[in-house]
Amino acid sequence: MDLLSGRPERDKPTPERLPAPVSRFPGELDASFLSDAADRRRASPPAVPRVQLPLARRSRGERRARLSRARALPQQARDRHRDRPCRAARRREVQGGHRRARRCAIGRPADARALSVDRRLGIALRCALPAALTGAGVPVPARKTRRVLQIGHELPSLLRRDRIFARAPQQRALYELLEAVGGCATIEHLHEQLPFSPSVLRGLVARGLAEIVEETVSRDPFLSRERRAAVAHVPTDPQRRAVHRLALAEPGHVALLHGVTGSGKTLVYIELLRRVVLDEGKSAIVLVPEIALTPQTVDRFRAVFGDQVAVLHSALSDGERYDAWLALRKGEKRIAVGARSAIFAPLRNLGAIVVDEEHESSYKQGEAPRYHAREVAIVRARTEGAVVVLGSATPSLESWTNARSGKYELLTLPERAGVAQLPKVAVVDLRAERAKTPPSETPDADAAFAMAVSPPLAHALRQRLERSEQSILLLNRRGYAAFVQCNTCGDVATCPNCSISLTYHRTPERLVCHYCQHAEPLRSTCPRCGGARLRQRGLGTQQVERMLAERFPNARIARMDVDTTSGKWAHTEILDRVAAGEVDILLGTQMIAKGLDFPNVTLVGVIDADVGINLPDFRASERCFQLLSQVAGRAGRGPKGGEVLIQTRAPTHHAVRCAVTHDYRAFVDEELKGRAHPPYPPTLRLANVVVSGTQEEGTARLATKTAAWLHRLITKGGITGVTVIGPAPCPVERVKQRWRWHVLIKSERAGELGRVARYLVERFSVDAGYRLTVDRDPVALL
Numbered sequence: 001m002d003l004l005s006g007r008p009e010r011d012k013p014t015p016e017r018l019p020a021p022v023s024r025f026p027g028e029l030d031a032s033f034l035s036d037a038a039d040r041r042r043a044s045p046p047a048v049p050r051v052q053l054p055l056a057r058r059s060r061g062e063r064r065a066r067l068s069r070a071r072a073l074p075q076q077a078r079d080r081h082r083d084r085p086c087r088a089a090r091r092r093e094v095q096g097g098h099r100r101a102r103r104c105a106i107g108r109p110a111d112a113r114a115l116s117v118d119r120r121l122g123i124a125l126r127c128a129l130p131a132a133l134t135g136a137g138v139p140v141p142a143r144k145t146r147r148v149l150q151i152g153h154e155l156p157s158l159l160r161r162d163r164i165f166a167r168a169p170q171q172r173a174l175y176e177l178l179e180a181v182g183g184c185a186t187i188e189h190l191h192e193q194l195p196f197s198p199s200v201l202r203g204l205v206a207r208g209l210a211e212i213v214e215e216t217v218s219r220d221p222f223l224s225r226e227r228r229a230a231v232a233h234v235p236t237d238p239q240r241r242a243v244h245r246l247a248l249a250e251p252g253h254v255a256l257l258h259g260v261t262g263s264g265k266t267l268v269y270i271e272l273l274r275r276v277v278l279d280e281g282k283s284a285i286v287l288v289p290e291i292a293l294t295p296q297t298v299d300r301f302r303a304v305f306g307d308q309v310a311v312l313h314s315a316l317s318d319g320e321r322y323d324a325w326l327a328l329r330k331g332e333k334r335i336a337v338g339a340r341s342a343i344f345a346p347l348r349n350l351g352a353i354v355v356d357e358e359h360e361s362s363y364k365q366g367e368a369p370r371y372h373a374r375e376v377a378i379v380r381a382r383t384e385g386a387v388v389v390l391g392s393a394t395p396s397l398e399s400w401t402n403a404r405s406g407k408y409e410l411l412t413l414p415e416r417a418g419v420a421q422l423p424k425v426a427v428v429d430l431r432a433e434r435a436k437t438p439p440s441e442t443p444d445a446d447a448a449f450a451m452a453v454s455p456p457l458a459h460a461l462r463q464r465l466e467r468s469e470q471s472i473l474l475l476n477r478r479g480y481a482a483f484v485q486c487n488t489c490g491d492v493a494t495c496p497n498c499s500i501s502l503t504y505h506r507t508p509e510r511l512v513c514h515y516c517q518h519a520e521p522l523r524s525t526c527p528r529c530g531g532a533r534l535r536q537r538g539l540g541t542q543q544v545e546r547m548l549a550e551r552f553p554n555a556r557i558a559r560m561d562v563d564t565t566s567g568k569w570a571h572t573e574i575l576d577r578v579a580a581g582e583v584d585i586l587l588g589t590q591m592i593a594k595g596l597d598f599p600n601v602t603l604v605g606v607i608d609a610d611v612g613i614n615l616p617d618f619r620a621s622e623r624c625f626q627l628l629s630q631v632a633g634r635a636g637r638g639p640k641g642g643e644v645l646i647q648t649r650a651p652t653h654h655a656v657r658c659a660v661t662h663d664y665r666a667f668v669d670e671e672l673k674g675r676a677h678p679p680y681p682p683t684l685r686l687a688n689v690v691v692s693g694t695q696e697e698g699t700a701r702l703a704t705k706t707a708a709w710l711h712r713l714i715t716k717g718g719i720t721g722v723t724v725i726g727p728a729p730c731p732v733e734r735v736k737q738r739w740r741w742h743v744l745i746k747s748e749r750a751g752e753l754g755r756v757a758r759y760l761v762e763r764f765s766v767d768a769g770y771r772l773t774v775d776r777d778p779v780a781l782l
Helices: 031-041 060-072 075-094 117-128 158-164 169-180 187-193 198-206 237-247 265-279 291-308 318-330 340-344 373-384 397-404 430-435 445-452 455-466 541-551 570-579 620-632 654-660 664-676 696-717 750-763
Strands: 012-015 142-151 184-186 210-216 254-259 283-287 309-312 335-338 350-356 387-392 409-413 424-429 470-474 483-486 503-506 509-512 534-537 557-560 585-588 601-606 643-648 685-693 722-735 738-747 770-776
Touching: 142 169, 142 187, 169 187, 169 198, 169 210, 184 187, 198 210, 237 254, 237 265, 237 409, 254 265, 254 397, 265 283, 265 291, 265 350, 265 387, 283 340, 283 373, 291 309, 291 335, 291 570, 309 318, 335 340, 340 373, 350 373, 373 387, 397 409, 397 664, 424 430, 424 455, 424 654, 430 643, 445 455, 445 541, 455 470, 455 601, 455 643, 470 620, 483 503, 503 541, 541 557, 541 585, 557 570, 601 620, 620 643, 620 654, 620 664, 643 654, 654 664, 685 696, 685 750, 696 722, 696 738, 696 750, 696 770, 722 750, 738 750, 750 770
Parallel strands: 254 387, 254 409, 283 335, 283 350, 309 335, 350 387, 424 643, 470 585, 470 601, 557 585, 601 643
Antiparallel strands: 012 142, 142 184, 142 210, 483 534, 503 509, 685 738, 685 770, 722 738
């Protein structure tokens, strides 16, 4: 309660300016670093975000903010700003006449000079800074505070105390309570111990016996988590060699740490950071691919480094992110842990950057600026003299190729740490299992369960339940059913905004598009033929969860997917329950496949390994192998051992075969052969040019025009080694009411590819209403 006003008390945000000296760039992230990052990728300027939009294209609030700032300028500055286009026009006349106006990434008039270095740096800074520092005008972020009462004048004499408080016994009781708790306490805490009225507090303050101060409160969401004790580990010989090599590495050195699942890569990270942070007094960044992995990672690092660890990721509130950012910038904390945006943490004297699970596609930003956190980490480390560790059990083919060529140092952890052994992996051929079940349009409960969970997997689950062991089941498809189809005419419910079928969700019951989030009620009849025989096709995590609950009614089941983890601490709560032994079966999508360490998990089952294996994407097999290998690594991390069962209809596919034998090198050898003819990364470099618009025919014409323009550019410029493929519709042809076509640019030389892509964005004319986006080194072509 606010005892001076009589209103309930709450923590009040107070403005606090950045600590002086204020730099435009966080920590050591200066212009040279950002320019170097762009130069390394030879990236074309990304699609122009709001900071580069003309005033008319901005939101009403942004227009008002900009106009208010313009009115605040001195008249001379406004005249100079207004006269700028005229001076630019005169310069063009001197240089040989007016140039024809062109339209760039989003269709606004611009020439090559419009995308200035300052504006590109502005785009990068929007990613580097917390939201509290990116508002209009000069940002004055709010700090969370609490009201603290402290003794203002001591009263050692009992007689004097009796005289002063002769007619104010309640003030005396409050004063003596404040003395008993050390002379300083929050008003809220004092009121809990001794209820008192606002007038009592006001009287004590008015007499100068106490004073109220505003105390800044750090909004660290992990402070409330119990800090576990650090576990003493004896490094294995491979771990010791890896730490020794990293400790001797030169500034800017990049090492690929290839270790099987459970080999102790995290221990290598911790030992490296002991030397960098504790011994040398430097700072470090640890990147994780999933927000779900952050609590476990933070717990492990906090057990060793205490309150030196700060967390940065998008699930935090703006205030929490700002407080963590400020603590890192002031040097109060020296280790930043988080997802890809944590690579911009404002740390000085950076000594090490760890990129855990470096193969993950989530490290690539999906919108402008389309940076890859792994590449930014390498550039930043080279700029600031830090060491980079790229860790993975299944490295990306690009990183593996760089390691084999000597560009990166290769460090290996070939065996699991301690007594743990790699689990035995077996394949369940769903074709043979389906042949045992007679076909039926409406199978009974037993038959439906057998189609989802084969008898071998069901038997293994029952054994684990009897032995009080835990199991993990992976199905990389959320919802209840993949789509709803009319059994009479075959019509499938599709999204009105995207060229994708609607997924059936049972809780709440509706049809949902996973691209644009369009939702509509479940249909009772077919809109095409009026038939009432609508069937749900395909499995989702909701349906498997219901089947498991019916088959094993006493089992404690937890489902972990986007639908169950939308809350701020939902990931943490589920994983804490698993760690405490309160969950028997953990069912989820790909977010449960990596980074989790539960010694009591002895069984991993893959419900359908074929999800995504045949997508029209050159990385589909690589992603499938990585997912299967990673989820298999969740089993057998304790002394009880483990078993993995993979259900598939393609048991001879090389991604499945190599996952069964834990043979990463065999997979790489076979996959690289497929990337050679036709050539795809890492054989060469790639850029994906995506053209989109609301008109289907107009988008197709613009894509054709783009491809023809590129062919002419390559021919007239005499550019060799650059190939243009397309145009063609994107695999997902329509998303959010925009039709999508793409053109691929391939080149063996990164510099040539970058120059062509940059020239395209800066010089190619795009009609109003259409967009052209260049994605350099794409992680997917969907």
